Amino acid sequence: MRIRTLCLAGAVAGLVGGLAAAVYGASNDGPAVRQTGIVVTTVEDQQAASAASGGVGFTVVGDQQEAPAADDPAYASAESGPFVEESTAGCGACGVTGSCGGLACRRSHKCGGRCGGCVYCPGEPLPLFYSSTLDAMGIRFGGWVDHGVSVVANMPADRYNGVVTFNDRDAEYQMNQLWTYLEKEIDPNRFFDIGGRVDFVYGTDARFTQAIDGLEANWDQEERFYQVALPQFYLDASLADWTFRIGHFLSPLGYEGVPAVGNFFYSHAYTHQYGEPFTHTGFLLMCDFGRLSFSAGMHRGNDQFDDTDGLNALGYLGTVGWTNAADDISVNFGISATEDGPGVETVIYTLVSIFDLTDRFTWVIQHDYGSTATYGRGRARWYGLNQYLLYEINCCLAMGARIEWFRDEDGTRVRGLGDGNRAVGPFIGDFYEITFGLNWRPHSNIIVRPEIRWDWFDQDGPGEVQPFDAGDSKDQFLFGCDMIVLF
Template structure:
């Protein structure tokens, strides 16, 4: 009973709507944290989040007051408490609430941040993430250290490293190889473990930047990091047909104000600093108009060294602002690989649709509908699997997100894709994310 009471009590205190997942397609000319404060000191000494340096305005008191009117205490629509225009000097801070910041301003443009995610779900998946049902669990205890690059004045060097502990740890490791290298041996027993899903150096000049090291994939819309997803659970497409991480080099070139082009080379899928294959990774993201952004990302080549699996996959994502409060995302994935003998290894097609409606700054509702068609390489059969997920994000404070959801999975082909060969299942889940 205590296992259920504790997370539900935490949930009663918690979350706000994140209207879209964080993607790797960000502007190259990023400004470092200390540079935004512009305090001219080794340690950022901004007096408060509504200082002129933080807001970038000549009358900070008046304009920051107007910004506060749209915060979490307001019931108006908008992007919610994670709107970056409301961030001040303190980490994750905005003019609406007074969020907790464990690290505050740090020297040399470093940002230290993280979160703790506690969750419960009634049934598990056959694949990665949410595979430890009927247990209140620490899924992600996450710590990040980031030095964003600022190329506004020429060449700059930065970097990023992530550490995770929890039941999502083993699923975030470099599991593409089975030799225990990099972070694959960081298991702790009882479904818990650690991982270092990112560790890279980034260099940039003008509109060009290059990551070298271990980094997240650019494939798909859903991501590993919990606060950057609207839903608690993941789509079949994300956790079964897409890579999570790569090791290699990835260049990003900003083309004008509305497009970015990506290209690079990586050592296969989900591997640490060792050879797990050879593949190209790249794509393009562009604003087709004011309300529609399209992103095409692809990986092709050799994905897994030990099986000589090679092939092609891509994701195509359309992000549409339907109204001021309604966002629609359409994603299509195609994966086709073969083994060393030329036989089909993996073939799948996925179509995901998301509708996310911002009711106010503290509450958003969403729906996800997925069709995933997958080839069983052992039998040659194909299965059509569907899932419908309804959920909401509640954010009573800018440090807290609560994500209750109900999910229905069904397999009309009755091939036992779901856990325990149950072709249909209904799952309730809820998690709480506390940012710091």
Template sequence: MKLSKLALIAALACGTYAGNAFADQSNDIQLVSHCAAAACDCGEPACGCESMNLDCGCGDNSCDGGCAVGCDSGCDSACGVGSCLDDCGLFGDCCLGDPYTLFGEHCGWSAGGWVQMGYHSKGNGLFNSRPDELQLHQAWLYAEKAIDTSNGFDIGGRIDYLYGTDSQDTQAFGTGTGYDNDWDNGPDYGHALPQLYLEMGYGDLSVKLGNFYTIIGWEVVGATGNFFYSHAYTMYNSEPFTHTGALATYNASDDLTVWGGYTTGWDSGFNDNGDSFLGGFSAGLTDDLTFIYTTTFGRFGEARYGADERGYMHSIIADYAVSDSLEYIIQSDFLDTEDVNGATVRETFGINQYLIKTLNDCWAVGGRFEWWNADLAAGNASDVYALTLGANYKPHANVMVRPEIRFDWDDDQIAGLEDGDDQTTFGIDTIFTF
């Protein structure tokens, strides 16, 4: 019945204004890049897209100096093997072109998806739950119609479907009996329908109605929205993944966006599982600095942790573009909840820091350092630390490879570390988009 209603909405949408493609919680990994807008030609590179080698006898290697070092500029002979590795260079010019799409658009609706497969040597219980084996994390399909309110009222929506090991953490698990909780294929693989919503808008105001991803936090469920293969403890343990309800978005100006709405708890699907406020704002303080505050408070779930959990949490994020190719993000989350008797259910505090360096449109490297402090209902308290170093490599516009090495250490084992106090994990995944 729900799918039939969605089909009816799609038919009606053919008579509305066509929307531009959009992404919930970002369906593309956004990397800072000074080459993003340049039409890189390896024979005649654009300014700022030249080979990173500055010792080819060409001075400052600037366009003004008339010495843009291309891959056919003779650097190999002048500076030794490896100065220009191939047509686009390891860290020089990178010419990916446009990605291929499988479905395209029809009546303003677009569809796509991705396949994520990965391997990690050890598990930490944060999505990556099957260590030492190749697994299908996400086989993802979505269909959406983005609203376009430039000419007045418009209506759209989105539906997402997921199969893989990540489905167990993406189903409506907040109730324990959510509508897709029994869509399992064995103990680890299964199906999930994490988003199904209608969106309406007029001018600078839009409203989502249905089941949608949270606005809280920096990391997201969809693999294409994250720099790293693994996830932070804060994201997995202290933040909601999805909400059901209504969420309004108001673009007050080019630099200020405000959110506010009502949800039925955390990760509840279409079950009436709680009553909570969801909101916040995103403000561009300068051209290089964005400040984001998001919060939710109220009843988070009648079935969470065997109690009627209620309380408050917020996430504060500062995103700073240090340069055209270097991005620094710091995030602080606070969560404080109790049960109906006033006993502590979860009290957590976390600080995550990310530093991402874009080398070109093919390569980026980054680091993440996290401190997560938890005081849980069972009386367990812990300080968890994690350092992750990784890279993003795009050999093709539709392919992303993300190797990483991660170091975790903990006061005890409540965080799920296999080896007790410390653990070193190698992981790598590949994402194919279509």
């Protein structure tokens, strides 16, 4: 107990200290540049990051220079110079004496202000496997390993973190994702092109992403936690601004995604785990008109691959997205409507709005609503509201907060997942969670994501089983940290 308490206290102190130091460094003469890959600030970027290797790495070039004095003509020149993106030029391009040698300049003033604010900034991750033949064909192979540890203060007897996922085990190392993919992207400069993608994942997250009907459900997987999944395999065909996709693919609904590289936090929101589908099998027609985009298609059902019971009908899947002329506000709406058997109709929609309040500060607000109507038995509903506050300290470090409310009105969605999880439910009431975390990139291929999270449950009426501490507690304090290694 003492070791666990010291671990939690040290984690909180370290995270708070890191946040304080980051804020202090950003508000003084320390480096303050816009990071280019830690925070995904549009739903399109989020989906692209979820579908691709996700994230940007680092390129370390040159040495850090001393800042010119305030009365130096170079400093005055920087004040009035034009803005130059951090990764495209050194400070010499802004009219500042001397160059950062390709390093990023501070952007507290126009064109980075003082050249002395140079820091090591992102480049592309170094590929572990490279083939000139595949590269000439536009085919890319890559992936990542995501692994981490979570500790909760309650010391649950079943070693589960209640209803929190994907990092669902207490004080136990988890290799969440060994994710590999083979991809040929559509070339936007070609009038007609063919592409596609295949993804394979092994680890403790695979059991959350498997199809509930067919595909992995037919495989003999005897391991309790470490399993495999095929979250994507599809073909794309493009004609001008139109793209047709057919196969098994990740859901375009919501803000968070299944791939670790597309998310700011290690743990997942209730809206993502319990309110939205992860995958679809069917087809999708997509079109991008610049500021306006949309998609529409049909699928076999949420998280379904096959219809082995012969009871499901084709469902509808669609999205609409809009971005303003300044490219700092985007709104995206997505909906899935399915029939999961005779007289069982499920409708889920998500609405995600993203506001770039400053060059570094992003606010994301998401609303989800879902319902399942069963003939003769009424309708079950779930809905929620979650917000993300993301601040880019520099190109290596970002901090963020997630604040969420999720209501399971009829106790049909939230439950303890996993063999032996005692938080069995049903849980009728309101779930709340607040998460604070950092994204730190010490190397081009490494992302470290520490976080602290507090969950609590407001139940409608009495209940014998609670969602945390092996069914005995209504709240939970969690510290988690993972590391993603890209290849």
